[in-house]
Amino acid sequence: MANSKGVMAKDTIIYMLAKGIEGVVGIVTMSVMTYLLASDQMGYYSTVNIAITTIGMVAIQWLVQSVLRYINKYDIEGRHSEFYSTVFYAWLRVNLSVVLAAVIIALIVRLGFGGMEGLALSLGFKNTEAVRSFTEVYNSRVFTCGVLWFVTYNTAQLMISMLAAVREAKLNLLLSMITVCGRLIFMVIFCKLWTSRIEWIFLSYFITDAIVSVIGMKRLKILYYIKSGGSSKDILRELKAYGMPLMGNQLATSILNQSDVYIITIMLSAGAAGVYKANYSLISTAFTLLNASVMRGCYPTILRAWSEGKKDDVQRLLNEAVRMYMLVAIPAVAGVFAVSDSAAYTLFESQYVEGHGVMFWVALGMMFLGLTEYSIKHWELNSNTKAIFRRSLIGGAVNVGLNLILIKTTGSYMIAAVTTFIGFFVYFVLARFGTRKHLKWKIQPKRFIKILSSALVMIGVIELLKTILPDSKICLAIFIICGIIVYGAMLVITGEVKDELAFIKNKFKQN
Numbered sequence: 001m002a003n004s005k006g007v008m009a010k011d012t013i014i015y016m017l018a019k020g021i022e023g024v025v026g027i028v029t030m031s032v033m034t035y036l037l038a039s040d041q042m043g044y045y046s047t048v049n050i051a052i053t054t055i056g057m058v059a060i061q062w063l064v065q066s067v068l069r070y071i072n073k074y075d076i077e078g079r080h081s082e083f084y085s086t087v088f089y090a091w092l093r094v095n096l097s098v099v100l101a102a103v104i105i106a107l108i109v110r111l112g113f114g115g116m117e118g119l120a121l122s123l124g125f126k127n128t129e130a131v132r133s134f135t136e137v138y139n140s141r142v143f144t145c146g147v148l149w150f151v152t153y154n155t156a157q158l159m160i161s162m163l164a165a166v167r168e169a170k171l172n173l174l175l176s177m178i179t180v181c182g183r184l185i186f187m188v189i190f191c192k193l194w195t196s197r198i199e200w201i202f203l204s205y206f207i208t209d210a211i212v213s214v215i216g217m218k219r220l221k222i223l224y225y226i227k228s229g230g231s232s233k234d235i236l237r238e239l240k241a242y243g244m245p246l247m248g249n250q251l252a253t254s255i256l257n258q259s260d261v262y263i264i265t266i267m268l269s270a271g272a273a274g275v276y277k278a279n280y281s282l283i284s285t286a287f288t289l290l291n292a293s294v295m296r297g298c299y300p301t302i303l304r305a306w307s308e309g310k311k312d313d314v315q316r317l318l319n320e321a322v323r324m325y326m327l328v329a330i331p332a333v334a335g336v337f338a339v340s341d342s343a344a345y346t347l348f349e350s351q352y353v354e355g356h357g358v359m360f361w362v363a364l365g366m367m368f369l370g371l372t373e374y375s376i377k378h379w380e381l382n383s384n385t386k387a388i389f390r391r392s393l394i395g396g397a398v399n400v401g402l403n404l405i406l407i408k409t410t411g412s413y414m415i416a417a418v419t420t421f422i423g424f425f426v427y428f429v430l431a432r433f434g435t436r437k438h439l440k441w442k443i444q445p446k447r448f449i450k451i452l453s454s455a456l457v458m459i460g461v462i463e464l465l466k467t468i469l470p471d472s473k474i475c476l477a478i479f480i481i482c483g484i485i486v487y488g489a490m491l492v493i494t495g496e497v498k499d500e501l502a503f504i505k506n507k508f509k510q511n
Contacts, residue, residue: 072165329370
């Protein structure tokens with residue numbers, strides 16, 4: 001058990017380093033995008049990006065989640081060839097189907113109706129100016145780059161999931177750096193060479209994810225294991241039974257995360273959606289990375305213990321995983337509360353700064369989404385993914401319903417951030433109470449108080465520094481670094497991280 005905790009802690013530290021780098025570069029990328037793109041372009045980019053990632057969730061995330069759940073099982077049984085062949089042919093069918101559907105739709109629109117304008121006329125619309133404007137933004141270049149990125153995006157997601165499941169943490173660190181740095185570099189190069197267009201962003205994503213996919217395939221030796229006719233119908237049924245309800249869960253979570261952008265665009269404007277999305281993405285991306293780093297560091301060890309029938313160890317490991325998550329999530333929310341105004345002012349072009357209030361509510365909501373991931377582990381481990389889907393659907397419906405009512409009523413995109421938090425919180429409460437009689441995580445109150453009090457002291461120090469120092473990129477870095485140092489020092493003083501410090505010392509002694 002102690003060894004499992006050590007493995008979990010080591011993997012989590014590596015993933016946190018990877019996601020930390022990814023987060024920093026992601027912040028730089030979002031900052032650069034606000035200077036490359038006008039707010040309405042940012043809004044259009046967001047709608048395309050959301051559409052592609054949502055289609056990816058519907059089409060392929062069931063397979064990504066199933067692979068993460070079952071790869072260790074078939075590794076223990078020595079059925080590598082059957083498993084990888086099944087996964088490959090499922091991936092191939094999904095991508096061929098989506099690409100074929102996209103091509104058919106494009107041909108019907110272009111040839112059958114003479115373009116979107118012709119389609120509008122054939123349906124009885126007299127004023128086609130809106131349709132003409134639509135086709136100018138979402139043109140054939142955007143469509144082509146989007147389809148290409150869809151293929152490499154879902155392939156990279158599958159490779160990263162497999163690598164995480166087999167505990168290739170160091171390689172995932174490298175791939176994280178390739179992903180975020182490659183996207184930023186290619187995006188800047190393309191936009192500088194051919195002016196700022198949203199299609200160049202998706203082209204940069206396509207190239208970078210293709211590189212990540214190839215590296216992942218070579219490391220896992222997937223092509224070696226894949227055999228013609230080696231696919232197993234029984235394995236595919238098992239993967240579908242587990243993953244299909246999670247596909248609905250991913251879609252519902254996407255609704256919680258993304259539907260507000262479309263509603264703001266329709267009810268307010270693309271510019272308002274762009275401002276909202278820039279501030280939202282800065283935080284949601286960082287928290288998604290944070291949640292993933294802890295989960296990828298902990299979940300494979302928990303799965304391994306479950307596959308080996310060590311149920312008591314699973315409960316203890318889950319409790320430890322939640323504590324590790326709290327150690328980083330609570331100060332992250334506190335930090336966003338303290339520096340959101342400075343971050344927006346120093347990182348974004350001026351028209352985006354007014355939306356900085358979005359950041360805190362998004363951070364709070366994303367923290368509860370992370371806690372929900374641990375609350376649903378009982379259902380995941382027992383393959384009862386339908387229970388997860390039902391609760392996530394309710395959370396998504398609450399968010400959409402509140403947005404439809406309140407955004408128009410208030411005339412402000414700020415309310416969408418609050419409803420996002422409410423939707424995530426509802427999902428968390430439903431999951432927490434749904435599993436309370438089974439595999440329920442616990443954290444000792446005194447440990448929670450130590451973490452929370454350390455975060456509050458950190459806020460106090462940052463607020464003091466803000467009264468002394470002006471807003472600038474250097475000062476923002478000082479706020480963040482000083483906050484991390486103060487928080488870490490408080491954890492050491494309170495004794496909350498004494499076990500982790502002892503583990504690190506032992507590692508140094510062994511080396």
